[in-house]
Amino acid sequence: MTVAITPDLIQQHQLTPGEYAKIVAILGREPSYTELGIFSVMWSEHCSYKSSRRHLKKLPTTGSRVVQGPGENAGIVDIGSGYVIAFKIESHNHPSFIEPFQGAATGVGGILRDIFTMGARPIAVLDSLRFGRLDDLGVPSGPGPRNRRILSGVVAGIAHYGNCFGVPTIGGETLFEPCYDGNPLVNVFALGICRKEDIFYAKAAGVGNPVIYVGARTGRDGIHGASMASAEFTEESKQKRPNVQVGDPFMEKLLLEACLEAMRTGAIVGIQDMGAAGLTCSTCEMGSRGEVGIEIELDRVPQRATGMTSYEIMLSESQERMLLVADKGRQDEVFAVFRKWGLEAAEIGIVTGDGQLRVRHHGQIVAEIPNRELADEAPLYDRPVAPVPSVPAHASSWPVTGDPQNDLPRLLSAPDICSKRAIWEQYDYQVRTNTLAGPERADAALIRIKETGGSLAISLDGNGRYCRLDPRLGAMLAVAECCRNLSVVGATPIAATNCLNFGNPERPEIMAQLVEAVEGISEACRCFDTPITGGNVSLYNETLGEGIYPTPVLGIVGLLPTGFPVTIPFKVPGRSVILLGGLRACDESQFGATQYAKEILHQLWGLPPALDLPYEQRVQLAIRRIVAEGLAESAHDLSDGGLAVALAECCFGPAEIGAHVDLPSDLRPEILLFHEAPSRILISTSQPVQVAAIAEAFEIESLLIGVTIEKGLEIRQRTVTLGAWDIATLKSHYDTAL
Amino acid sequence: MKFGVIVFPGSNCDHDAFYAVTHNLAQSAEFIWHDSTSLGGVDAVILPGGFAYGDYLRCGAIAKFSPVMRAVRDFAASGGPVLGICNGFQILVEAGLLPGALIRNRGLKFICREVHLRAATQDSIFTSAIPPGQVLRLPIAHGEGCYYADERTLDQLEDEDRVLFRYLDNPNGSLRDIAGVLNRERNVMGMMPHPERASDPLMGSADGLAIFRSVLQARTVSA
Numbered sequence: 001m002t003v004a005i006t007p008d009l010i011q012q013h014q015l016t017p018g019e020y021a022k023i024v025a026i027l028g029r030e031p032s033y034t035e036l037g038i039f040s041v042m043w044s045e046h047c048s049y050k051s052s053r054r055h056l057k058k059l060p061t062t063g064s065r066v067v068q069g070p071g072e073n074a075g076i077v078d079i080g081s082g083y084v085i086a087f088k089i090e091s092h093n094h095p096s097f098i099e100p101f102q103g104a105a106t107g108v109g110g111i112l113r114d115i116f117t118m119g120a121r122p123i124a125v126l127d128s129l130r131f132g133r134l135d136d137l138g139v140p141s142g143p144g145p146r147n148r149r150i151l152s153g154v155v156a157g158i159a160h161y162g163n164c165f166g167v168p169t170i171g172g173e174t175l176f177e178p179c180y181d182g183n184p185l186v187n188v189f190a191l192g193i194c195r196k197e198d199i200f201y202a203k204a205a206g207v208g209n210p211v212i213y214v215g216a217r218t219g220r221d222g223i224h225g226a227s228m229a230s231a232e233f234t235e236e237s238k239q240k241r242p243n244v245q246v247g248d249p250f251m252e253k254l255l256l257e258a259c260l261e262a263m264r265t266g267a268i269v270g271i272q273d274m275g276a277a278g279l280t281c282s283t284c285e286m287g288s289r290g291e292v293g294i295e296i297e298l299d300r301v302p303q304r305a306t307g308m309t310s311y312e313i314m315l316s317e318s319q320e321r322m323l324l325v326a327d328k329g330r331q332d333e334v335f336a337v338f339r340k341w342g343l344e345a346a347e348i349g350i351v352t353g354d355g356q357l358r359v360r361h362h363g364q365i366v367a368e369i370p371n372r373e374l375a376d377e378a379p380l381y382d383r384p385v386a387p388v389p390s391v392p393a394h395a396s397s398w399p400v401t402g403d404p405q406n407d408l409p410r411l412l413s414a415p416d417i418c419s420k421r422a423i424w425e426q427y428d429y430q431v432r433t434n435t436l437a438g439p440e441r442a443d444a445a446l447i448r449i450k451e452t453g454g455s456l457a458i459s460l461d462g463n464g465r466y467c468r469l470d471p472r473l474g475a476m477l478a479v480a481e482c483c484r485n486l487s488v489v490g491a492t493p494i495a496a497t498n499c500l501n502f503g504n505p506e507r508p509e510i511m512a513q514l515v516e517a518v519e520g521i522s523e524a525c526r527c528f529d530t531p532i533t534g535g536n537v538s539l540y541n542e543t544l545g546e547g548i549y550p551t552p553v554l555g556i557v558g559l560l561p562t563g564f565p566v567t568i569p570f571k572v573p574g575r576s577v578i579l580l581g582g583l584r585a586c587d588e589s590q591f592g593a594t595q596y597a598k599e600i601l602h603q604l605w606g607l608p609p610a611l612d613l614p615y616e617q618r619v620q621l622a623i624r625r626i627v628a629e630g631l632a633e634s635a636h637d638l639s640d641g642g643l644a645v646a647l648a649e650c651c652f653g654p655a656e657i658g659a660h661v662d663l664p665s666d667l668r669p670e671i672l673l674f675h676e677a678p679s680r681i682l683i684s685t686s687q688p689v690q691v692a693a694i695a696e697a698f699e700i701e702s703l704l705i706g707v708t709i710e711k712g713l714e715i716r717q718r719t720v721t722l723g724a725w726d727i728a729t730l731k732s733h734y735d736t737a738l
Numbered sequence: 739m740k741f742g743v744i745v746f747p748g749s750n751c752d753h754d755a756f757y758a759v760t761h762n763l764a765q766s767a768e769f770i771w772h773d774s775t776s777l778g779g780v781d782a783v784i785l786p787g788g789f790a791y792g793d794y795l796r797c798g799a800i801a802k803f804s805p806v807m808r809a810v811r812d813f814a815a816s817g818g819p820v821l822g823i824c825n826g827f828q829i830l831v832e833a834g835l836l837p838g839a840l841i842r843n844r845g846l847k848f849i850c851r852e853v854h855l856r857a858a859t860q861d862s863i864f865t866s867a868i869p870p871g872q873v874l875r876l877p878i879a880h881g882e883g884c885y886y887a888d889e890r891t892l893d894q895l896e897d898e899d900r901v902l903f904r905y906l907d908n909p910n911g912s913l914r915d916i917a918g919v920l921n922r923e924r925n926v927m928g929m930m931p932h933p934e935r936a937s938d939p940l941m942g943s944a945d946g947l948a949i950f951r952s953v954l955q956a957r958t959v960s961a
Contacts, residue, residue, distance in 0.1 A: 156847075159848050163789075163848060163879070164748070164750075164789040164792060164793070165750070166750025166751075166788060248792070249789075249792070250747075250748050250789060250791065250792025250793075250794065251792075253748055253789070253792075254747055254748070342747060424850075425847075425849055425850055425851055426847050426848045426849070426850070427848075427850060428850045428879040429850055430850065430879060430932075430935050430941070431750055431751060431754065431787075431879065431935075432753065432754060433754045433757060433758070433934065433935050433937075435941070450757070562940070563940075564940065
């Protein structure tokens with residue numbers, strides 16, 4: 001069958017006339033239909049990063065612990081004792097909107113394969129989720145019910161895949177804004193571990209070596225998934241449901257065990273999972289990295305549908321498939337392992353010396369493209385930037401007197417702040433018996449590494465509201481908060497990954513958001529010495545021209561010795577309550593992104609809270625010392641909802657120990673209680689003098705604000721009571737809101 | 739003492755059970771692949787948690803046909819201790835080695851949470867080291883953990899003192915709060931909570947270790 005390559009067809013493949021001209025120049029001829037499909041997925045935004053790549057180069061990617069930076073399936077970082085960790089965060093936003101359960105499930109599946117294809121066994125998953133508002137605005141067709149369906153589908157999908165696969169989902173974040181009504185975000189972070197000498201790379205080598213396909217059969221699902229993820233949503237997007245793949249976590253579990261076992265035979269040269277752009281991407285990328293050619297015969301590819309065309313086979317995104325190159329003559333050792341696990345494995349081609357991706361089907365060559373040009377020479381765009389979208393500088397209305405007594409419970413039951421137990425109880429967060437602190441126990445999730453005696457702390461953070469106001473500062477605040485969460489549990493941040501969720505980069509003001517955010521991440525990550533070892537860019541998060549807030553999400557990993565974790569709740573009455581970093585200043589212009597502004601005033605204005613990076617760093621050094629010396633009985637940083645919300649959360653332990661605090665400040669009460677200036681950590685301690693001495697040594701403020709008590713929370717401002725609450729009542733607001 | 743941990747395709751708590759008995763209980767253990775026809779001289783067998791065969795069709799419904807199950811059946815018939823944890827319990831029920839069935843949780847959702855249990859009988863090799871009346875804190879992690887049997891079977895289980903554990907805070911709708919049961923010969927047990935996840939104080943509870951210790955004590959006494 002010959003399909004004529006018309007301008008219409010080129011446009012349907014989301015290739016510009018200029019891009020098409022480049023294809024013709026590379027090939028020296030018109031592409032075949034199959035070749036057009038191959039180029040269109042490899043040069044899609046999703047696979048080629050053509051809009052973002054020149055800016056991503058600004059990120060710091062090297063460091064003494066970095067074994068592998070961006071460019072592989074996952075970054076690799078040395079954690080000592082002969083072990084490394086492989087980790088990355090990836091988005092599955094577009095599929096999760098079209099089909100929430102399978103979209104999210106395959107998002108988990110995809111990132112897990114990225115980890116074990118490096119030779120590392122996945123030991124932790126965290127998720128960063130964004131949904132539209134949950135209230136129905138009083139109309140039956142309002143967005144609330146639909147967003148709830150998306151939420152419950154996504155959570156069930158993550159649970160389905162992760163639980164069955166056997167990796168604990170140990171933490172994450174879930175936030176809600178109207179801007180995600182038509183574009184939910186599903187960002188999944190996964191981390192694995194292996195011995196340093198057991199790392200595998202996605203690189204083909206050795207002319208004549210066999211190319212082996214393993215795992216699930218290829219079907220017609222997911223064709224053009226990568227292109228779908230590179231376009232805005234329109235009314236027709238619902239018709240794209242067949243573009244979403246269907247996941248089989250049991251198959252993935254077998255694939256994991258079989259791949260790790262096959263790697264131990266020593267017969268595998270290189271291996272890559274088939275994710276976005278499936279067989280196309282895995283063949284040309286492995287060939288390009290190894291500077292070799294790959295020739296495959298599609299008749300040998302295991303297929304679950306009959307009569308599939310070469311176009312369909314090359315573009316299918318069927319899940320749970322891997323491509324590997326084995327040592328010539330040793331393929332039987334590899335086949336034996338896959339047979340043991342009941343998995344299909346087929347030799348589908350060989351490594352060649354000519355640098356070409358050559359694809360045969362029914363005896364004919366259906367595609368012949370130079371690997372390097374296809375994988376690495378995608379057009380790069382320096383898209384124009386314009387000033388980021390403006391926001392009101394001031395609040396439009398703000399009642400003269402606040403009502404802290406009622407505002408605190410209202411904030412505790414706000415969807416962004418309330419307990420997400422209803423979500424995370426559906427995840428197995430304990431399998432593998434390493435979880436020292438699972439969801440909502442401490443500021444970061446904590447897992448021990450049985451092999452090294454050390455532990456890892458992991459946190460995911462992003463704040464779209466902050467970034468909407470100032471993408472650069474918002475991104476820096478996300479890095480700072482993420483590192484702070486690690487420091488609060490006593491961990492030293494060592495490396496980072498990021499997921500950049502933005503709207504349409506062809507709009508200059510959106511492109512500006514992306515550039516600003518990348519530069520902010522870059523500056524903050526240099527400051528905290530947390531190189532970015534990989535990540536993902538998700539653009540075109542727009543529906544009907546309505547873009548999301550710029551939402552960079554950071555995932556940062558820290559190291560600490562294994563021990564009982566420092567958790568959030570107060571433990572014992574009669575302890576000193578100390579606010580490291582102090583009350584900080586905040587004026588009206590820096591209050592417009594807070595949860596108070598969102599939930600009580602229903603507004604967004606001005607700027608995010610100010611960030612003093614050197615001060616932030618000293619606060620983190622101080623808390624790490626305090627934790628290392630065993631001085632903190634509890635520790636919790638101030639973030640969404642500010643001081644009052646953090647205090648309340650510290651009271652929600654099993655014993656419901658409360659606090660009596662008095663704040664020496666002249667700030668307006670609701671600003672004092674609810675502003676979100678960073679660099680602040682609440683601790684309870686029996687050793688306030690030693691804590692103060694450490695704070696002084698690091699030149700940070702350490703303010704004794706009160707004492708823990710048996711029952712109740714009372715907050716005063718210069719002896720005037722701002723509010724007094726029964727903890728069980730507050731807790732029921734917090735626990736039952738979602 | 740040597741434990742055998744059965745590995746079905748899709749088992750995912752196999753490493754955890756192995757670690758608990760070797761590291762926390764300080765005994766030896768080996769993995770036994772599901773298509774083995776022999777248990778190779780182990781002293782006790784653990785069917786671990788997970789999703790054997792993806793839990794497709796029905797939890798445990800395919801795993802019961804694995805070749806190793808014949809050896810497990812023979813081992814049980816000869817009086818050897820068999821522990822089915824979570825998915826392992828579901829498999830033992832499907833295999834007919836334990837009565838009843840495990841159906842979807844009352845709330846229809848997967849639940850991962852710490853629950854409180856009490857041993858309902860001291861008269862077993864799985865609970866003899868648990869102080870009478872002690873409340874155990876153990877985690878659950880399952881979507882199909884609601885214990886179900888007809889009234890007659892439930893009465894019979896109680897009459898024969900074969901309810902092994904009961905929930906104090908029934909999380910899944912299990913009839914008569916049953917969290918674990920014994921076979922008639924009292925050497926095969928199944929339970930939905932995970933003792934291997936509560937065998938190290940760092941994990942938040944070490945209450946589960948008493949169950950493995952009971953098996954070890956029984957072995958030492960009889961040896």
